[in-house]
Amino acid sequence: MALDHDTKRDFKIIGTRPLRPDGIDKVTGRAQYGADQSAAGMLVAKMLRSPHAHAKILSIDTKAAEALSGVKAIITAADFGDMRKGEAMNVRDHIMARDRALYDGHGVAAVAAINEATAKAALALIKVEYEILPHVTEIADAMRPDAPVVNAGFVQENAPKGYSENVVSAHEFGHGDLAAGFAKADKIISRTLKTAATHQGYIEPHACLASMGPDGRGELWCCTQGQFYIRTLCAEILGIEESQLRVTASEIGGGFGGKTTAFIEPVALVLSRKAGHPVKMVMDREEVFKASGPTVSSEIDVKIGMTKDGRITAGQAELRYQGGAFPNMTNWLGAQCAFAAYDLEAVNAIGINILTNRPKQAAYRAPGAPMAIYAIEAVVDELCEELDLDPLDVRLKNAARKGTKSSYGPTFDEIGLVATLEAAKIHPHYAAPLGPNQARGLSCGFWFNFGGNTSVSLGINFDGTVGITEGNPDIGGSRASISMMAAEELGIPYDKVRTIVADTNSIGHNDVTDGSRVTFAVGLATIKAARAAIKEMCKRAAKMWGIDEDAVIWEDGYAKPAGQNAGEFEPLSLAKIARKSANTGGPIAGHHEVNADGAGVSFGVHLVDVEVDPETGFTKVLRYTVFQDAGKAIHPDYVEGQMQGGAVQGIGWALNEEYIYGADGKLQNAGFLDYRIPVASDLPKIDTVILEIPNPGHPYGVRGVGETSIVPPLAAISNAVSRAIGVRMDQLPMSPPRVLKAIKGAKG
Amino acid sequence: MVKVEIWGSLRNATDGQSHVEVTGATFKQILDALAQDYPGLRPQIERGVSLAIDGQIYKESWFTPVHPDSEVVLMPLMAGG
Numbered sequence: 132m133a134l135d136h137d138t139k140r141d142f143k144i145i146g147t148r149p150l151r152p153d154g155i156d157k158v159t160g161r162a163q164y165g166a167d168q169s170a171a172g173m174l175v176a177k178m179l180r181s182p183h184a185h186a187k188i189l190s191i192d193t194k195a196a197e198a199l200s201g202v203k204a205i206i207t208a209a210d211f212g213d214m215r216k217g218e219a220m221n222v223r224d225h226i227m228a229r230d231r232a233l234y235d236g237h238g239v240a241a242v243a244a245i246n247e248a249t250a251k252a253a254l255a256l257i258k259v260e261y262e263i264l265p266h267v268t269e270i271a272d273a274m275r276p277d278a279p280v281v282n283a284g285f286v287q288e289n290a291p292k293g294y295s296e297n298v299v300s301a302h303e304f305g306h307g308d309l310a311a312g313f314a315k316a317d318k319i320i321s322r323t324l325k326t327a328a329t330h331q332g333y334i335e336p337h338a339c340l341a342s343m344g345p346d347g348r349g350e351l352w353c354c355t356q357g358q359f360y361i362r363t364l365c366a367e368i369l370g371i372e373e374s375q376l377r378v379t380a381s382e383i384g385g386g387f388g389g390k391t392t393a394f395i396e397p398v399a400l401v402l403s404r405k406a407g408h409p410v411k412m413v414m415d416r417e418e419v420f421k422a423s424g425p426t427v428s429s430e431i432d433v434k435i436g437m438t439k440d441g442r443i444t445a446g447q448a449e450l451r452y453q454g455g456a457f458p459n460m461t462n463w464l465g466a467q468c469a470f471a472a473y474d475l476e477a478v479n480a481i482g483i484n485i486l487t488n489r490p491k492q493a494a495y496r497a498p499g500a501p502m503a504i505y506a507i508e509a510v511v512d513e514l515c516e517e518l519d520l521d522p523l524d525v526r527l528k529n530a531a532r533k534g535t536k537s538s539y540g541p542t543f544d545e546i547g548l549v550a551t552l553e554a555a556k557i558h559p560h561y562a563a564p565l566g567p568n569q570a571r572g573l574s575c576g577f578w579f580n581f582g583g584n585t586s587v588s589l590g591i592n593f594d595g596t597v598g599i600t601e602g603n604p605d606i607g608g609s610r611a612s613i614s615m616m617a618a619e620e621l622g623i624p625y626d627k628v629r630t631i632v633a634d635t636n637s638i639g640h641n642d643v644t645d646g647s648r649v650t651f652a653v654g655l656a657t658i659k660a661a662r663a664a665i666k667e668m669c670k671r672a673a674k675m676w677g678i679d680e681d682a683v684i685w686e687d688g689y690a691k692p693a694g695q696n697a698g699e700f701e702p703l704s705l706a707k708i709a710r711k712s713a714n715t716g717g718p719i720a721g722h723h724e725v726n727a728d729g730a731g732v733s734f735g736v737h738l739v740d741v742e743v744d745p746e747t748g749f750t751k752v753l754r755y756t757v758f759q760d761a762g763k764a765i766h767p768d769y770v771e772g773q774m775q776g777g778a779v780q781g782i783g784w785a786l787n788e789e790y791i792y793g794a795d796g797k798l799q800n801a802g803f804l805d806y807r808i809p810v811a812s813d814l815p816k817i818d819t820v821i822l823e824i825p826n827p828g829h830p831y832g833v834r835g836v837g838e839t840s841i842v843p844p845l846a847a848i849s850n851a852v853s854r855a856i857g858v859r860m861d862q863l864p865m866s867p868p869r870v871l872k873a874i875k876g877a878k879g
Numbered sequence: 880m881v882k883v884e885i886w887g888s889l890r891n892a893t894d895g896q897s898h899v900e901v902t903g904a905t906f907k908q909i910l911d912a913l914a915q916d917y918p919g920l921r922p923q924i925e926r927g928v929s930l931a932i933d934g935q936i937y938k939e940s941w942f943t944p945v946h947p948d949s950e951v952v953l954m955p956l957m958a959g960g
Contacts, residue, residue: 287922287926288919288922289888289889289891289923301888302886302887302888302955303886303887303888304886304887305887306897331960387960388959388960389960391960460955460956460958463955464955464957464958467954467955479887481887481888493960494958494959494960495960496960497959497960498958498959498960539886539952539954540884540886540931540952540953540954541931541934541935541936541950541952541954542933542934542950543934544934544935578959579936579957579959580959581936581938581957581959583938645958645959645960646957646958646959646960647959648959726938726939726940728935728936728937728938728940728943729935730936828935838959838960
């Protein structure tokens, strides 16, 4: 797609902060979430899950459960379609174990019954005979040549040699002469840093209502970031055509990448097909932790060289990511992002994917990037400390900018890293005094963003209002942003526009709400749809005036004669044209379908002040400021919300959150009591500074903002804690026991 | 001819070359030419790749024009959360 140079910069609505359209529904309980739908004759489904990290399933005896009164259907992997490759097969096999349970919590069988109590009673009657197999849940253990093989058959031709079959792929990026670069350095630091697997922590568990009719047609209501992708996955798994399944996305109680794939939906559909009734399925919190898609854990070797005056001469990293029992993309995404903030002559990053007996990872905002940039930014900060250099000045000296050959290959166009760093440097936060046991940390962050397949339909109602139909679940304020872009383009008030998220039969295909794509790509399609409607409205005005349509222009919501030569006519408002549309040719609408490219990359810089209690190792976050390039902030409240939300999730990742597996391979903390996400009382106000360096690929300059904000917090907080205690921390989370151990270790 | 940068772990398929020259004027023609001229690249191309053309990343758009002087970088598929 050619870049859109038909740009608009003089805004009336864009940049304002109108009320969110979903606010009243959400605070009054009117909004319908995944678990809020019911149907006549509905059954309730529950899953039986493996209590073992790795076990061969010798037999499954469901006779006693089937005999229980109220049980309508029981399924196992044998009830799913036969596929031999592809992501749908991986999703199917992650949901329901075939011949082996691959992780603690892996589905083994599912029951649909007249109520939850009966379904649970039936689960207890299912007899599964297991042969327990050796398991492996940690990266280093899984790589050993003699490690138990988790899931055979995924090794790619690029996988490094000399390891077990769990090491499935490796992707390497970079340029320049590393040896020459390191030779120029005055100081070189090498470290290995580790991050734990974390969960997206969305408050709403996965939930769905499935109904498959005897005619083979299905209806699915579910909580998802992508109803079209859910349809594709379910259709493949069930062996039906996509046209036979309509998927409607519910309101969503958080996703953050964790609802970009299926965990229960195919099970509910197969149960419904077998039982002949609608089936409702809702995960409990323990199931969400054990059997949805947490993020990867990582071990990252970093080596960076720097001159005395702060120029980075070379950077090298090996990133080892485990994402459970199935392959994933995070290794190449992380390796590409690791050094993206820097303008380097010599750089190399290799990302390796390792399989373990854990659940299949799912995306979590900027998948792969937070841990990669944590490792690089921690070592850059250590070099600054060792060389007694200002860490912000060093970032500025080395910052990627327009014309920089990125660490992953392409040359950057207009980017906002220098602007965000300069904004941080002059912000009062950077110069604020610090007290005892307090320190300040900072980190850069980066994410690619992307566009993708998008369809938008925009109808001009006869009363002069506008309805927009789009197909991406609203996880970050997109309904407001889309309405605002339409209102801006059409020249009408925001409250004249209503945007809805449609089911899979009501609009053309839309990719998943991910990649920070929606405000960019759906916004772009909305603007183009509005322009198509404007063209038609100008045509109708021309007809009414009896002049050539090319002699009509659109300004501020009115069709006007293009000039004196066009004739003297009273401008026609959108509402007037709409009211006469039946008389002038019928309904007026615009639509646009596109595979949007040109999403601009996004950079952010985070500043954080912490205080560490030397007696307990507890870290209190005192002050936090996020600086981020939004290209153009359509609705600044939502942009700030994304920036604050990413920072908060990153604070949790840095200080508390981790999947803890026991020696038995079982998850030890599958609940919010033992897996502690930050709550409001843990946090200071997160201040935000929005930078606007327009993206040339969008008519209004929009860049995605949803993911970049979770990238810098890990390193920013680690750098602050390290400076506060005088010991470099190299592992996340920095829980109080771990920080206390570091303090005591330093004291000898 | 268009010069295409190849990411590191694929260079086994290009005799260690970081850049190769292929004939093509669009996204798809470049990928087809890479798979034909360097068969070792085919498995990765079939699994999915992106092309960065003059700094912009394109995932699937077959007919995106590529000029002889364009900066073209072969990249893995993008994903997000």
